[in-house]
Amino acid sequence: xxxxxxxxxxxxxxxxxxxxxxxxxxxxxxxxxxxxxxxxxxxxxxxxxxxxxxxxxxxxxxxxxxxxxxxxxxxxxxxxxxxxxxxxxxxxxxxxxxxxxxxxxxxxxxxxxxxxxxxxxxxxxxxxxxxxxxxxxxxxxxxxxxxxxxxxxxxxxxxxxxxxxxxxxxxxxxxxxxxxxxxxxxxxxxxxxxxxxxxxxxxxxxxxxxxxxxxxxxxxxxxxxxxxxxxxxxxxxxxx
Amino acid sequence: xxxxxxxxxxxxxxxxxxxxxxxxxxxxxxxxxxxxxxxxxxxxxxxxxxxxxxxxxxxxxxxxxxxxxxxxxxxxxxxxxxxxxxxxxxxxxxxxxxxxxxxxxxxxxxxxxxxxxxxxxxxxxxxxxxxxxxxxxxxxxxxxxxxxxxxxxxxxxxxxxxxxxxxxxxxxxxxxxxxxxxxxxxxxxxxxxxxxxxxxxxxxxxxxxxxxxxxxxxxxxxxxxxxxxxxxxxxxxxxxxxxxxxxxxxxxxxxxxxxxxxxxxxxxxxxxxxxxxxxxxxxxxxxxxxxxxxxxxxxxxxxxxxxxxxxxxxxxxxxxxxxxxxxxxxxxxxxxxxxxxxxxxxxxxxxxxxxxxxxxxxxxxxxxxxxxxxxxxxxxxxxxxxxxxxxxxxxxxxxxxxxxxxxxxxxxxxxxxxxxxxxxxxxxxxxxxxxxxxxxxxxxxxxxxxxxxxxxxxxxxxxxxxxxxxxxxxxxxxxxxxxxxxxxxxxxxxxxxxxxx
Numbered sequence: 001x002x003x004x005x006x007x008x009x010x011x012x013x014x015x016x017x018x019x020x021x022x023x024x025x026x027x028x029x030x031x032x033x034x035x036x037x038x039x040x041x042x043x044x045x046x047x048x049x050x051x052x053x054x055x056x057x058x059x060x061x062x063x064x065x066x067x068x069x070x071x072x073x074x075x076x077x078x079x080x081x082x083x084x085x086x087x088x089x090x091x092x093x094x095x096x097x098x099x100x101x102x103x104x105x106x107x108x109x110x111x112x113x114x115x116x117x118x119x120x121x122x123x124x125x126x127x128x129x130x131x132x133x134x135x136x137x138x139x140x141x142x143x144x145x146x147x148x149x150x151x152x153x154x155x156x157x158x159x160x161x162x163x164x165x166x167x168x169x170x171x172x173x174x175x176x177x178x179x180x181x182x183x184x185x186x187x188x189x190x191x192x193x194x195x196x197x198x199x200x201x202x203x204x205x206x207x208x209x210x211x212x213x214x215x216x217x218x219x220x221x222x223x224x225x226x227x228x229x230x231x232x233x234x235x236x237x238x239x240x
Numbered sequence: 241x242x243x244x245x246x247x248x249x250x251x252x253x254x255x256x257x258x259x260x261x262x263x264x265x266x267x268x269x270x271x272x273x274x275x276x277x278x279x280x281x282x283x284x285x286x287x288x289x290x291x292x293x294x295x296x297x298x299x300x301x302x303x304x305x306x307x308x309x310x311x312x313x314x315x316x317x318x319x320x321x322x323x324x325x326x327x328x329x330x331x332x333x334x335x336x337x338x339x340x341x342x343x344x345x346x347x348x349x350x351x352x353x354x355x356x357x358x359x360x361x362x363x364x365x366x367x368x369x370x371x372x373x374x375x376x377x378x379x380x381x382x383x384x385x386x387x388x389x390x391x392x393x394x395x396x397x398x399x400x401x402x403x404x405x406x407x408x409x410x411x412x413x414x415x416x417x418x419x420x421x422x423x424x425x426x427x428x429x430x431x432x433x434x435x436x437x438x439x440x441x442x443x444x445x446x447x448x449x450x451x452x453x454x455x456x457x458x459x460x461x462x463x464x465x466x467x468x469x470x471x472x473x474x475x476x477x478x479x480x481x482x483x484x485x486x487x488x489x490x491x492x493x494x495x496x497x498x499x500x501x502x503x504x505x506x507x508x509x510x511x512x513x514x515x516x517x518x519x520x521x522x523x524x525x526x527x528x529x530x531x532x533x534x535x536x537x538x539x540x541x542x543x544x545x546x547x548x549x550x551x552x553x554x555x556x557x558x559x560x561x562x563x564x565x566x567x568x569x570x571x572x573x574x575x576x577x578x579x580x581x582x583x584x585x586x587x588x589x590x591x592x593x594x595x596x597x598x599x600x601x602x603x604x605x606x607x608x609x610x611x612x613x614x615x616x617x618x619x620x621x622x623x624x625x626x627x628x629x630x631x632x633x634x635x636x637x638x639x640x641x642x643x644x645x646x647x648x649x650x651x652x653x654x655x656x657x658x659x660x661x662x663x664x665x666x667x668x669x670x671x672x673x674x675x676x677x678x679x680x681x682x683x684x685x686x687x688x689x690x691x692x693x694x695x696x697x698x699x700x701x702x703x704x705x706x707x708x709x710x711x712x713x714x715x716x717x718x719x720x721x722x723x724x725x726x727x728x729x730x731x732x733x734x735x736x737x738x739x740x741x
Contacts, residue, residue, distance in 0.1 A: 014539055018542070034532065034535070034536070035535065035536050035539040038539040038540045039469050039472070039539065039540030054532060054536040057536045057540065058468065058469055058472065058536070058540045060468065060469040073536075077460075077464045077467050077468070079468040079469060091523070092522055092523045095523055096463065096464035096467070098468065098508055111522050114518075114522050115462075115463060115464065115516075115518065115522075117508065117509050118509075119504070119505075119509055122508065138518075139463075139516055139518055141509060141510075141513060141516070142509070165516060165518070167513060167514055168510065168513055230496050230510070230512055230513040230514060231495065231496045231497075231512075231513070231514045236336060237337050237338075237339040237585075238330050238331060238335075238336030238337065238338055239339055239661060240330065240338035240339055240340050240586045
């Protein structure tokens with residue numbers, strides 16, 4: 001079913017999406033309507049245009065494809081599903097996401113993957129094609145974040161304060177140089193072949209969807225970031 | 241071994257004539273204060289470890305034990321108290337941030353104790369709740385500005401979802417992790433039986449407790465632990481935690497040592513990993529951003545549940561509440577600076593925030609002045625200790641109260657303020673199975689039900705005395721309050737007159 005979002009407010013638009021019995025829905029003419037696909041399960045939603053903030057928040061097993069740019073808080077507290085953004089996206093992409101996958105062809109804003117966490121079979125993945133802003137993977141507690149730095153000519157594709165408070169999960173950053181100013185509890189090393197094998201599946205999915213070659217993308221140098229403790233603040237306190 | 245600069249806070253006094261060396265104290269003390277020395281055939285105490293939780297005193301079959309303040313004192317000094325000096329020693333030894341538990345114990349004014357209630361005499365007769373109907377039921381949520389009717393008499397006003405409470409009391413947010421499974425079960429079952437609500441806190445909701453969903457408020461905090469579709473849909477309301485009275489402006493941190501299998505499953509994080517709640521929600525830097533989270537939660541639950549925004553009482557609380565009332569939230573919960581906590585940095589707990597009495601009075605006044613009081617209900621927390629505190633809070637403008645510490649006291653807590661150690665001998669603030677099982681939820685829930693029933697009756701007695709037969713008629717009725725020993729400014733903020741006026 002095709003839903004024309006032109007001059008329709010977010011409330012009415014999302015009501016239509018939720019009430020629609022078709023599993024495959026295309027929203028055309030999106031112009032910043034928020035909360036598209038919020039908490040939705042079992043659907044495929046294709047968005048033409050620019051969806052607003054909180055796209056796919058609490059997503060519980062659906063596919064969302066955006067032919068355009070996304071805005072802030074994409075996949076906030078997402079539980080399962082897939083989001084593909086054929087453009088750039090804004091801040092806090094994948095905030096506290098627990099499972100599922102987010103692929104962004106272009107760049108992303110600040111605090112991507114903040115407080116992502118994993119648990120048993122839940123394992124979230126974010127792949128960003130271009131570069132990201134400050135605070136990538138802040139408080140990361142699980143899952144995988146890959147930043148491919150396409151178009152960065154090997155320069156570090158992440159902003160400042162990467163991995164602040166990180167205490168779980170992994171980040172893989174394609175870059176000639178390691179990110180600078182990492183906090184003490186984050187280990188940074190050049191990814192070896194087994195590390196690359198771990199992310200091949202996600203890079204491959206990115207490449208297939210956005211028209212890149214997996215082998216080319218994986219050929220470059222990646223840095224792997226991981227926390228050296230699950231309890232970064234254990235020594236901070238004195239019982240009083 | 242380094243010299244110990246500070247002395248034990250308590251002395252364990254054992255009456256040797258009464259002690260029968262049954263060793264019950266030794267078995268009960270998770271702090272390992274008591275032990276039996278076989279060679280000497282006597283019980284030995286290590287006062288240094290004692291936290292004064294009173295467990296051994298309560299369990300001793302011959303009443304042989306007393307815990308008293310250690311009479312040893314540093315030299316008197318009005319400026320440098322023993323407590324202050326001891327804290328310096330601790331920090332000099334460890335380099336650590338001082339960590340405390342439960343509410344601010346400092347000698348700040350308690351305004352509830354400086355407010356007196358009215359009673360009817362002669363002209364407006366009191367009401368006896370034993371003989372006459374009294375209404376303590378309240379509804380929390382938005383109230384329509386006006387009501388219109390259709391021609392057939394039916395109501396033609398769109399209403400939004402509300403919470404119905406049998407009495408204006410709810411159990412505060414306490415997470416599974418900070419408190420035990422048996423404590424949570426006691427709260428959940430009591431709330432269900434009482435027709436009120438308990439609050440999951442930010443630690444998710446255990447699958448076994450989904451059955452109490454109709455009486456559960458589910459919390460969404462900055463760490464989003466255990467937040468997913470089923471969780472949101474199970475609760476009767478959703479609370480966004482922006483702040484907590486015991487630690488305004490800072491986040492939470494449940495140490496990995498407390499994240500065992502069950503807590504891990506409920507929070508949906510790996511075992512043994514710290515559960516860190518960042519101080520801010522990193523997607524909320526403005527009222528507009530808050531509105532986005534409120535609405536995304538409403539969108540995810542099809543606008544069927546009221547959304548609560550919980551903040552700490554801080555200096556600009558009235559302006560903040562005004563913003564929240566415009567954010568789409570249905571209920572504002574305000575937590576005063578005496579509110580409890582499982583762990584908070586001592587300096588934050590003891591020095592940040594303001595009293596709930598003053599915060600409530602100024603928020604209620606501000607919302608009235610702006611004509612938006614009907615947009616939100618106001619729930620207050622942060623040391624509601626008795627039914628008279630509840631009555632005073634409602635007369636100052638609250639719709640309902642959250643009780644946390646009082647509920648834990650009902651479960652056996654003796655306010656030793658050592659929750660952060662995870663060795664609660666009462667089975668409340670611990671995850672150790674041998675300690676948790678000491679709190680029997682069958683008894684725990686009954687004690688909570690008893691407490692709230694007793695308070696409910698006392699509320700009716702006090703309302704009846706004032707000649708008021710419903711909470712609705714008491715709300716914001718500040719004429720029923722008089723201050724005692726308060727200065728002009730305090731009276732002005734509370735919006736009440738002095739006793740005698």
